[in-house]
Amino acid sequence: MKRSAAIVSTAIACVGMLLTGCQKSSNSGTQNQSKITVVENTPVDSLDPAVAYQESAIVTVANTTEGLYTMDAHDKPQFGLASKVKTSNHGLTKTFTIREDAKWSNGDPVTANDFVFGWRRFSDPKNASPYNFELGAAGIKNADAITLGKKPTSDLGVRATGPKTLVVELDHPVPFLSRILAFAPFAPVNQKYFEKTGKKFGQDSSHVIATGPYKIKDWKLGDNTVQLVKNPKYWDAKNVKVKEIKLDVITDPEKAAIAFENGNADYVRLSGQLVSKYHKDKNFVDEISNFNHYLIFNMKEPGINNANLRKAISVSLNRKEITTHILKDGSVPVHSMVMRKLGKNPKTGKDFADESTTNLSQYSPADAKKYWNKAKSETKLRSFTLLYDDSDPSYSNVAAYIKAQVEKNLPGMKVNLQQVSKKTRLDKMAKSNFDAGISRWAPDYGDISAVLNMYVTGNASNYAKWSDPEYDRLIAQANKETDLSKRYQLLLKANNILVDSAACPPLYQAGAPVLRRTNIKDMPMHISGVPLVFKYVYIK
Structure with missing residues (x-):
């Protein structure tokens, strides 16, 4: 992503409880009653997986529209909507089985055709996806010729042989395939829903549905806040600990740090003089960026x-x-x-x-x-x-x-x-x-x-x-x-x-030094792909 980043310290007291910015419900104190606010420095440009470009958009799409794989808190690929994969034809054919319990947030089952439709849109030069070269990097058959407009999208090496069976054909074996397929643009797209919403698809929270651990609430293009709430229809919802993730766009690093100090943000990146100002703070984490x-x-x-x-x-x-x-x-x-x-x-x-x-x-x-x-x-x-x-x-x-x-x-x-x-x-x-x-x-x-x-x-x-x-x-x-x-x-x-x-x-x-509340766990900055994955995050 290609890609950018911007994310950032003082505890506040409330009803005798130290909140430290991660707002746990005072009446239950459980991990499921929680909210984390993350600062980004660019607004979401689209929630259409094929055209989303800014980091805030990539983070949002990846956490709401899960693909075949996702990345865990240790930067290892794990199955997402796929439950297994079979390799054949000397590594040139991958047959994925889609989880039986995988559903869209509107209740529709996730099907193999959702991936076929989504990836064909991703490859279509008419959509001018900023990341369409990754289809070729993934080795998917005919991808390069399609993105250059030399072949039709129907020639892309992906097909559904059953409601839950997705066959991916490769031009050559790719040792990092699971990692690249975890990237946001490889998300599925529900064709029926897409055709119903038309040009409004991905432009606001009323015209997008989710397959991931979170879904989007009350957002429209141009907003500086994105609210992600736990998706009850997600196949692994029981293991999603944080109920709400709020992405706030604050372009000024000093204002972002002030938001952290005031308890209005829980994770912000630092730059320049702010690093020396906060480097002894207990919430300071010295990370290297991607x-x-x-x-x-x-x-x-x-x-x-x-x-x-x-x-x-x-x-x-x-x-x-x-x-x-x-x-x-x-x-x-x-x-x-x-x-x-x-x-x-x-x-x-x-x-x-x-x-x-x-x-x-x-x-x-x-x-x-x-x-x-x-x-x-x-x-x-x-x-x-x-x-x-x-x-x-x-x-x-x-x-x-x-x-x-x-x-x-x-x-x-x-x-x-x-x-x-x-x-x-x-x-x-x-x-x-x-x-x-x-x-x-x-x-x-x-x-x-x-x-x-x-x-x-x-x-x-x-x-x-x-x-x-x-x-x-x-x-x-x-x-x-x-x-x-x-x-x-x-x-x-x-x-x-x-x-x-x-x-x-x-x-x-x-460098990517951040101010991150000390009680936020398993939310590392990933060196590649989607910078922040919220599925595994919890508040201690």
């Missing part, structure tokens, strides 16, 4: 496409200085395209992020001078514009640092700064209407390929428009390799090629 931040260069721009110039810029940046002196929020420097905790060496257990062998993201003024001298003889470019958005207050300071470092280490190069809205930045990057920009990415499923697949030639998320035949070959080979150790080495080689190109130099993995 977002890597990058400096993206537009390979279509003459001059910017000069490899020596890009390398000079990359090694002119001291990533440790960015995280220690500018961000000061637990962010860490990165030297790999892939964030920490996403993948490990199957033989040694070493983190993939620590195994990159390239030096192109290491600070070296001497190397910057060397590359710059070469670039000056190859291109006449002496200025470029650095694009960044206003979705994170720290971006202005990071951009100013990049400007200062480049102009200091590359004498004669001028950097202009341009701040725009996030929507405008994404639009400019998608249309290749930029020189260089600060961007970020979070994996939508728990595998290294969730990041590296983006940079294959022609991928819609490859904003750099970078292309390398050897890289494409390695990724294609890795996607079909069933030997995990061989696959890992292929992905590592591809990662190093990309970092060495300096087309999209990695900068830092953002």
